[in-house]
Amino acid sequence: MASVGKIARRTFLIGAAAIAGGVAIGYYYYRKPYPNPLEGELAEGEATFNPYVKVASDNTITVIAPRAEMGQGVSTSLAALVAEELDVGLDRIKVEHGPAAYAYYNSEMLAEGGPFAFYNDGLFAETARGAMGALGKILGFQGTGGSSSIRDGFDKMRQAGAATRHVLVEAAAKKLGVPASELETADATITHKASGKSLTYGEVAVAAAQIEPPAMLKLREKAEWKLLGKPQMRTDMLAKVTGAPIFGVDVTLPDMLHGTVKMSPRFWSKPVKSDLSKAEKMPGVIKIVPLDTTYGHGFGVIAENTWAAFKAADAIEVEWADAEYPADSAAISRALTDALATQGSALRDDGNVDTAFADAPREKIVEADYAVPYLAHACMEPMNATARLKDGVLDIWSPNQMPTITRQLCAGAAGIEQDKVNVHTTFLGGGFGRRGEMDFSIYAALLAKEAGGKPVKVIWTREEDTRHDVYRPAAAGKFQARLGDDGLPVAIDMKIASPSIIASVLRRTFPSLSPVGPDKTIAEGSFDQPYVVPNYRVAAIPAQISVPVGFWRSVGNSYNGFFHEAFMDEIATAGKTDPVELRRKLMTTHPTALKVVEKVAEMSKWGETLPAGKAKGFAFTLSFGSWVGEVVQVADTPAGIRIEKVWIAADVGTAIDPGIIEAQLVSGAIYGLSAAMGQEITFADGMVEQSNFHDFDAMRIFQCPTFEVAILENAKKMGGVGEVATPPAIPALANAVFALTGKRIRSLPLSKEVSFA
């Protein structure tokens, strides 16, 4: 323990020096924490310089973007960071996910895991961030999530590009017999202007790989950027418009078998009685395999084709044990309400809330109870993975967000050492947090054990996917405010109860560990918002309901954004303050937030009178380091409420690719609006009631509003983009519906009370 602490502290100091001194340090060279995983897999004539770059003698340049490409454009932006320093165009670069390796640790993803608001840069918060980040490094935690990839890769990837360029130039200087300072680089070619001689990167790659790069390289200033800060053509676009076989479900191998799973519809329950005989006799069926894992119990089917596997899974007759958790939605919401009656941990506690409420006159108090349901991720590509266990080596092709943990748990499932497992990360047909789980990979590994050395591609049905998710937790909140004579809040008291995601994740991945400290995801989006109210308390209460819950695009912010911002709207209404004006008054100490609010108000012409039958709603959420304000305009139509237009202003600090950022902001908002309009996962008899897109749908093109997006760069620190537009979209819509109909809907989805066109 002591040594971990020491390393963490040392690493933190390095990070701090880098920030304070304004120079970036070549983290990888400086500490070389892990071996370069590419060294073992080079092709003839190919050279590698660090875990991120390979150059072949024919001048093919491969960049390893070790974060899962699930639509967010991360492969393009990570490659652009390298390309910027390496002086090559993106069109020249081949981008790969690379192997599972500790070298690809993500420190940023864990760094924001502590219970601190993003703008809190006090010594304690910063120290904890450094230590958490270092933990990511020590654990070799390779993950994609928390909107962290670009923040994590910003220096690492540029350093990799700069260092590669440096050694290539050195090697060329030697070969040409000229000083390195006289050489120029462009388009993967090194030129000596004076003599007119030139060499391609490929021609000097092997020699360059022998040269040790310096520990520190100066990176280019923002003003010098050629690629960064400008929209790039996505490197994965051609494959995606031609139907190329890039996804997990597309994996095709010689002698491949097919499979699927049928897991208990009651989580954690085992089969009490089962009859496999009918299924086993069906044409095309090879084997039915019982599955017992930390994720759940059930059966896997190995068959000659997917359809035969689906039919056989259907024909398995099982009686499952009862559920260990409250068996229906009513009982679950009672458990949440009961939890709200307890204390919880105050993640924010400014002033003295109890005193402030003690003598409050009744008419100055605003009170409200809020609730949200469980939600499925509903990735477009159903869960799947392909595995082969042959000669003691497990190869697993998996569209996943967590390669190193996948490797670890699949090794356990197959009963072999981790170094005998190769994880091949395919493209992901949507992730949204769902693919940070290991179940689909573990099931494939277990079926591969029974397949006699042949690969098995295991695809879930949509029904299985919908009913065996790790859901966005259901949550309930109790909110109170005391208004002053000016209508502004003098005191706010918020209590949020929800099952703990961290506890749920540990149970299924590392059951021997127990969670420590409060789970900040329960109240993130409520306790960490840039408002100043003299007495302001936000408490998180873990509710003991063991339905599996997990990371769903924007995590706790997805419901706290709704709770906090819809309640702020209630405060504005009760205090007769305009909602935007309320923010102007409460955010004065956060100029970044204020500018976002002003921008989106200006874009949407907030305050201008609208024709009858139209209305607007406003909301703001700071999440994953980005400051986002949204305005939604709705219209009353004979067919129901129509979402006409959405304005988004987002301050991301530094915008690496405005085209991709815009796409992500729109995508995130649509994801949130889809949930707000009509999504819910409900329970009966311990089982999820929804099963497919007919009862768990999402926004369709004919419901889609138009968007106007502004990207701001006033914030000091860089923020994420993949999730940040989801949280404010939901309350902005709810607040617009209130403005239109006078109905304050405090429980999602809104379709329980109004209908949408």
Add this chain to the structure above:
Amino acid sequence: MSKCTKRKLRGRLWTTTKGIPMHLIVDGKPIDIEADPEMPLLWALRDLAGKTGPKFGCGIAACGACTVHMDGTPVRSCILPLREVQGEITTIEGISTDGKLHPVQQAWLEEQVAQCGYCQAGQIMSAVALLDEIDNPSDEDIDNAMGGNLCRCGTYPRIRAAIKKAAALKTAGI
């Protein structure tokens, strides 16, 4: 599938593992497979014919990811049993000619539509069929033709823009 094969299928009990021989024309090429005539076209294409372009999303005609054309008409291959296949099948892998992208694909590329990309094979096939029928689709035409194609990444605004661009490219003969 030809009429004659279809007649042969009728009244025959399917009991073998392999199924019965069938003949399809996919992306202009003949393909012979052996399968249960009840198997949906999607799985025959993906697992037996090596055509992984069409995707599996729902299996109940609710998402459009599996959209292919049968004699030019968009169909959801996930619910179309092989015994009902009549006519030539075109998938996303068969719409570009001589290495040149179809105008719809070109427009998709220029508008940078795809995010995860999983729904896009189906989206593109629906859009190709729409533009084959209507040269210059209105927003309402687009809503009607594309409403069955779900995109969880929310690429709808760019899909709409790309369809309009594709219409322009087609008119210009590109």
